[in-house]
Amino acid sequence: MGFPGTWMTESESMVYRVVPKCACSTIGQIMFYSDHGRFYDGDIHDSTAGLHKWSQPDSQNPIENNVHAHKSLAFTCVRNPYARILSSFFDKIAGIQRNGKRYRGNLVPQLVQRYGIEVGSPEDGFEFDQIKSFRRFLLFARDTIRWRRPMEPDIHWSAMSGHISTFIVNGGRYDQIFFTEKFNEGMQKVLDAVETPVPVDLSAIPRFNESEGHGPKRAHKVSDYFDDLSRHLIWEIYKKDFQLFRYDFDNPDNKMPLGEVDIDEVHAKLGR
Structure with missing residues (x-):
């Protein structure tokens, strides 16, 4: 490999x-x-x-x-993990890519059809219910990771x-x-x-944020996007990420890690 x-x-x-x-x-x-x-x-x-x-x-x-x-x-x-999945949604699903098209061609129309996701467009100023659409996207992300359906999980x-x-x-x-x-x-x-x-x-050194400016801005604080079900899904998908990298699962608005990464633990747990 x-x-x-x-x-x-x-x-x-x-x-x-x-x-x-x-x-x-x-x-x-x-x-x-x-x-x-x-x-x-x-x-x-x-x-x-x-x-x-x-x-x-x-x-x-x-x-x-x-x-x-x-x-x-x-x-x-x-x-x-909370900020990362939100960033993925706003960049890859709701945003327009550098080439002026939607990410992965037919992915977004498929999500609109199968999961009822709305993403708005540059013409309407990306007006859509961000919270509702994000939570539906989260179901899709979980389906790809858990069952590899309707597609393989995206990087x-x-x-x-x-x-x-x-x-x-x-x-x-x-x-x-x-x-x-x-x-x-x-x-x-x-x-x-x-x-x-x-x-x-x-x-x-400037920051190179290649996804910036191609889509809607996040309109709410992080915790607003995650109700009980969303947090259950997040734990299902990212449990290991929270534990190994010391992020705060209980407070989505606390983006800072709770401690340093233990490199030996990472090698022991991910090297199996």
Whole structure:
């Protein structure tokens, strides 16, 4: 299986396991900059040179050799599951993608038809009942994860622990796992632990939020979207994410983790 979703700088200064909706655009651009002294012009997910990615055949041997020998610092980044699934909904379901189309072609019309989801449109200012539609989307997300119907689960809403575990199961080991909510602190620790061809001043790096501005803004506080049933579904889907990454299940409005990640525990529980 190798190391899907794994990126590595060409200088092999660091290895990163991408977790969608967890600052991956910014992290990828920082990695690119740390080798080349410039940012990739466009969405870093579209780059095909300048950064090793498992999805690029020529990158697979270098990544595999590096990870198996643990030659470089390996890290990933996580995010509060409540905020992450909301972000997935507003970006991928309610939003218009960078190419001007809906995400995955017929996915949104299918959700409108099967789950009664409304998403509005740019023409009507994305006017729709966000809470009702989000809760219906949550049912769909659970169906994809639990029963793989009506489709396989999408990387943007499948559990973080699932993404993170493939790296461990296939022979990798993380040195650091940090929080999107404490991004500067976590990314700085990574940069402090590696030597990069080009020095990175984190305070001068812009945030690369590729999904921003393409869809509706969230109109309510986080907890408003999650009634009892929604929280039951969230626990069913993301129980391991809450437990391993120390997020607060009881208070959806508390986006901050309750403690640090125990790296040894992550390897023990996700490496089976």
